[in-house]
Amino acid sequence: MSEIVDVAVIGAGPYGLSLGAHLAGLGIDFRIFGSPMHTWRTSMPKGMVLKSEGNASDLYDPKGELTLRRFCEERGYPYQDIGLPIPLATFIEYGTAFQSRFVPNLEDRLVTAVMPTRYGFDVHLEDGEVAPARRVIVAAGIRAYEYMPPQLADLPIELASHTAIHVTVDQFIDRDIAVIGGGASAINIAALLHQRGARPTIICRRPKVDYCGPPAPRSLWDRLKEPENGLGTGWRSWACCAMPDVFHAMPEAFRVMVVRKHLPAAPGWTLRAQVDGIVPTIGGARLASADTVGGRVKLRLETADGIRDLVTDHVIAGTGYRVDMRRLAFFGPSILDRLDCVEHTPRLSRNFESSIPGLHFVGTAAANSFGPMLRFAYGAGFASRRVSAHLARSLVRDRTVVGAGGARWSKPANLART
Numbered sequence: 411m412s413e414i415v416d417v418a419v420i421g422a423g424p425y426g427l428s429l430g431a432h433l434a435g436l437g438i439d440f441r442i443f444g445s446p447m448h449t450w451r452t453s454m455p456k457g458m459v460l461k462s463e464g465n466a467s468d469l470y471d472p473k474g475e476l477t478l479r480r481f482c483e484e485r486g487y488p489y490q491d492i493g494l495p496i497p498l499a500t501f502i503e504y505g506t507a508f509q510s511r512f513v514p515n516l517e518d519r520l521v522t523a524v525m526p527t528r529y530g531f532d533v534h535l536e537d538g539e540v541a542p543a544r545r546v547i548v549a550a551g552i553r554a555y556e557y558m559p560p561q562l563a564d565l566p567i568e569l570a571s572h573t574a575i576h577v578t579v580d581q582f583i584d585r586d587i588a589v590i591g592g593g594a595s596a597i598n599i600a601a602l603l604h605q606r607g608a609r610p611t612i613i614c615r616r617p618k619v620d621y622c623g624p625p626a627p628r629s630l631w632d633r634l635k636e637p638e639n640g641l642g643t644g645w646r647s648w649a650c651c652a653m654p655d656v657f658h659a660m661p662e663a664f665r666v667m668v669v670r671k672h673l674p675a676a677p678g679w680t681l682r683a684q685v686d687g688i689v690p691t692i693g694g695a696r697l698a699s700a701d702t703v704g705g706r707v708k709l710r711l712e713t714a715d716g717i718r719d720l721v722t723d724h725v726i727a728g729t730g731y732r733v734d735m736r737r738l739a740f741f742g743p744s745i746l747d748r749l750d751c752v753e754h755t756p757r758l759s760r761n762f763e764s765s766i767p768g769l770h771f772v773g774t775a776a777a778n779s780f781g782p783m784l785r786f787a788y789g790a791g792f793a794s795r796r797v798s799a800h801l802a803r804s805l806v807r808d809r810t811v812v813g814a815g816g817a818r819w820s821k822p823a824n825l826a827r828t
């Protein structure tokens with residue numbers, strides 16, 4: 411077995427890499443596992459542009475040396491803080507350059523299991539190695555949580571799939587494709603399908619697709635009324651970005667409600683010109699059932715005008731992601747049975763620590779604790795500063811206070827209340 415390290419980080423997206431850069435900056439002994447920018451390389455459609463503005467799409471190193479702006483300047487790529495969409499390819503290149511510079515110790519290996527031990531955790535890797543660590547930070551992103559509507563769950567993969575598995579759509583050229591959903595994932599894939607010569611039809615619950623508005627010149631009054639922030643504009647988003655600790659102190663039911671309702675995954679403004687009035691859309695529709703008919707799929711839709719059937723070659727669910735700890739394949743009962751959750755997401759202390767001492771979560775799994783900012787790359791700055799500073803303080807104690815039975819601390823303060 412390898413030597414015990416202080417920290418093991420699982421994940422190498424914006425959160426894992428930003429945290430890795432901070433841990434390295436503080437000289438903390440850590441290992442980090444994952445394929446760099448994997449979700450962005452393998453689960454988003456080629457040619458997509460980011461919805462977040464340039465100034466909200468950084469990865470975070472402790473001195474702010476490699477912002478997206480700096481990276482684009484170095485490579486001669488066009489960049490604006492606001493109003494110039496960032497191509498997915500540029501963001502992936504940026505994340506990869508960030509990893510090479512600040513997290514060169516990244517191990518591109520899959521974590522298969524995390525088991526609690528007396529000293530912390532054993533992190534099992536795909537090649538059979540067991541990496542012992544005093545603490546584990548889960549930065550595993552969204553990929554495990556893809557949500558497939560139950561009506562589609564029994565159809566074979568040739569007939570129904572989730573947007574998460576499509577980077578290109580060339581297999582659908584000249585075919586009828588139903589796209590379920592009106593959010594960013596659905597509309598991104600519908601645009602790509604149309605562009606590549608497939609025949610998409612969008613089916614969404616709202617009467618029509620609601621696009622984000624394009625950035626426009628803003629007067630002083632506009633800025634006072636709706637201040638700019640990392641999540642867009644408006645006081646509510648501003649508060650989510652500026653005061654995550656206040657959010658954390660709010661009653662749990664309020665936090666969960668805000669995370670569910672604030673900032674729905676609306677498609678970016680750049681998609682409107684590619685989709686609106688171009689791709690046929692059935693609005694106000696609920697998917698009632700889906701059946702296989704002669705190698706195709708018959709969708710039964712409930713609409714305001716009554717029942718409507720649509721026969722198509724394939725259905726793509728752009729139905730997003732629902733965080734659920736039970737979906738993380740590397741957790742078994744030894745973790746899940748002790749993990750205190752709300753709506754299957756971990757309850758976290760102010761230091762992103764769960765009810766299992768030494769087990770932390772950052773990224774979208776932390777949104778119900780710290781707010782919607784944690785669903786976006788923008789939240790990685792706050793999370794990595796907070797977690798790394800906490801670890802720098804507490805690891806000294808970890809090395810000295812480990813006792814038999816693995817009991818190291820009492821419950822984190824906020825969990826003791828819940």
Ligand SMILES: Cc1cc2nc3c(=O)[nH]c(=O)nc-3n(C[C@H](O)[C@H](O)[C@H](O)COP(=O)(O)OP(=O)(O)OC[C@H]3O[C@@H](n4cnc5c(N)ncnc54)[C@H](O)[C@@H]3O)c2cc1C
Pocket residue numbers: 420421422423424425426443444445446447448449450454459460461462466467519520521522549550551552553594595598740772773774785786787788
């Ligand atoms: C279509 C679409 C568009 C989006 N656009 C934007 C946008 O414009 N701006 C924005 O801020 N956000 C956007 N998002 C949200 C985006 O997914 C999150 O902001 C971002 O992924 C958060 O980063 P992360 O590091 O938490 O997760 P991820 O980027 O998902 O990274 C997770 C990492 O964990 C690794 N991992 C997972 N399981 C294991 C394992 N068992 N072992 C080892 N490694 C593992 C993965 O390989 C990956 O490297 C978009 C999402 C979608 C679906």
